[in-house]
Amino acid sequence: MSETxxxxxxxxxxxxxxxxxKALRSLGPGARLTVLATDPAxxxxxxxxxxxxxxxxxxxxxxxxxxxxxxxKREDA
Numbered sequence: 001m002s003e004t005x006x007x008x009x010x011x012x013x014x015x016x017x018x019x020x021x022k023a024l025r026s027l028g029p030g031a032r033l034t035v036l037a038t039d040p041a042x043x044x045x046x047x048x049x050x051x052x053x054x055x056x057x058x059x060x061x062x063x064x065x066x067x068x069x070x071x072x073k074r075e076d077a
Contacts, residue, residue, distance in 0.1 A: 003031070003032040003033075003034060004023060004027060004031065004032070004033050004034070005033075005034050005036070006019060006020060006023050006033060006034070006035045006036070007035075007036045008020070008035060008036065008037050009036055009037060009038045009066065010038060011037070011038075011039065012039045012041070013039055013041040013042065013045055014045065016035065016037045016039055016042045016045065016046075017042070017045045017046060017049050020033060020035050020046070020049070020069075020071065021049070021053075024055060024071065024073050024077075027073050028073070029073055029074065029075045029076065029077055030072060030073060030075055031072070031073050032058070032070055032071065032072050032073075033070070033071045033073070034059075034068060034069070034070045034071075035067075035068070035069045035070075035071070036066055036067070036068055037066070037067045037069070038065055038066055038067065039067075040067075042067055042069070043060075043062075043067060046060075046069045046071070050071065053074070054074045054077070055071050055072065055073055055074050055077070056071065056072040056074075057069060057070070057071055058070050058071065058072050
């Protein structure tokens, strides 16, 4: 399975989600994208993004102010 890392640390809303959306468009169906972000608003933003787009938020963690999101691209996208 393909997995890509996107580091958007230091960027604020809405840039982390916009950059993740752009990265996901270039990936194949079912591919995983792991995003590293530092904006606390990104927690709410990525949950909403996944719900709205149908991509799965399959992982989330936080360590010392760095948020790690793992998204799986929809199979039909």
